[in-house]
Amino acid sequence: MSFKTLVSKQAALLDKDLMGPEIGFTLEQLMELAGLSVAQAVLKEFPRSQRTKSQVLVLAGPGNNGGDGLVCARLLKLFGFKPVVYYPKHNTKAPFFSKLVKQLKFFKVPVLNTDDDWLRYLNPNDTVCVVDALFGFSFKPPVREPFGGVLNQLRQAQDQIPIVSVDVPTGWDVDEGPVEPNCIVPKVLVSLTVPKPCALKIDPLETQHYVGGRFIPAEFANKYGFEPFAYENADQVVKLVPE
Ligand SMILES: NC(=O)C1=CN([C@@H]2O[C@H](COP(=O)(O)OP(=O)(O)OC[C@H]3O[C@@H](n4cnc5c(N)ncnc54)[C@H](OP(=O)(O)O)[C@@H]3O)[C@@H](O)[C@H]2O)[C@@H](O)CC1
Numbered sequence: 001m002s003f004k005t006l007v008s009k010q011a012a013l014l015d016k017d018l019m020g021p022e023i024g025f026t027l028e029q030l031m032e033l034a035g036l037s038v039a040q041a042v043l044k045e046f047p048r049s050q051r052t053k054s055q056v057l058v059l060a061g062p063g064n065n066g067g068d069g070l071v072c073a074r075l076l077k078l079f080g081f082k083p084v085v086y087y088p089k090h091n092t093k094a095p096f097f098s099k100l101v102k103q104l105k106f107f108k109v110p111v112l113n114t115d116d117d118w119l120r121y122l123n124p125n126d127t128v129c130v131v132d133a134l135f136g137f138s139f140k141p142p143v144r145e146p147f148g149g150v151l152n153q154l155r156q157a158q159d160q161i162p163i164v165s166v167d168v169p170t171g172w173d174v175d176e177g178p179v180e181p182n183c184i185v186p187k188v189l190v191s192l193t194v195p196k197p198c199a200l201k202i203d204p205l206e207t208q209h210y211v212g213g214r215f216i217p218a219e220f221a222n223k224y225g226f227e228p229f230a231y232e233n234a235d236q237v238v239k240l241v242p243e
């Protein structure tokens with residue numbers, strides 16, 4: 001499949017640019033739209049008419065990828081799912097992360113901490129899918145604990161419970177792909193703004209690929225060397241289908 005990608009350093013620059021003094025987005029705004037994109041991709045892949053269960057396990061990491069997961073969980077609740085969040089290492093860099101957690105409590109979405117038994121939710125009888133919002137474009141392998149253990153459990157369950165990875169399949173090298181042994185293979189990848197090079201390593205027969213994070217005008221995409229993606233109507237995601 002051919003699509004333009006942006007290496008991790010460029011993706012970080014694009015992010016900085018969007019939130020810089022000239023353009024003026026806030027992280028909160030972009031994260032809300034990123035989380036909405038992921039929730040919409042989950043709804044498109046697992047529509048109510050085609051499922052008998054509604055629980056979704058959202059694994060949220062310590063960075064902004066995790067923040068996308070926290071937003072996604074809240075929106076999944078509005079979309080008719082029963083999300084449960086496992087958030088073992090809270091983000092203390094920006095105060096609004098604790099507000100995202102408060103909002104989840106307001107929505108009666110359980111947020112499990114490091115000592116809670118999250119594995120009971122990794123159960124194919126009840127769980128539609130797992131949202132992998134552990135790490136995104138700032139991840140550098142090898143993975144450190146406790147996340148190595150979490151990834152091992154995910155890998156063991158992935159044939160029974162589909163994984164939806166946010167921006168980058170966690171554990172993959174952002175630019176090189178699945179270079180570490182025993183990487184997870186998501187059933188769905190939702191690239192944000194523009195795919196990272198690791199997305200070129202997915203097998204389209206194994207992994208459905210969406211692009212989301214619909215928040216830039218055409219000229220800005222061109223500045224970073226890619227064309228805008230062909231979103232339809234008010235959709236927040238577009239599925240990339242092999243040619
Ligand atoms: N414009 C867009 O598209 C937007 C994108 N957004 C989203 O932001 C994501 C990027 O977020 P990000 O930069 O905060 O980094 P992310 O990948 O979450 O991880 C950083 C954390 O991981 C940790 N860590 C790193 N390596 C590790 C290891 N081996 N083992 C263990 N830990 C490790 C690292 O720890 P540290 O090294 O600092 O100790 C730090 O705590 C992006 O992918 C997209 O999802 C939207 O929210 C906004 C708009």
Ligand SMILES: [K+]
Nearest residue numbers: 132135166168
């Ligand atoms: K991820």
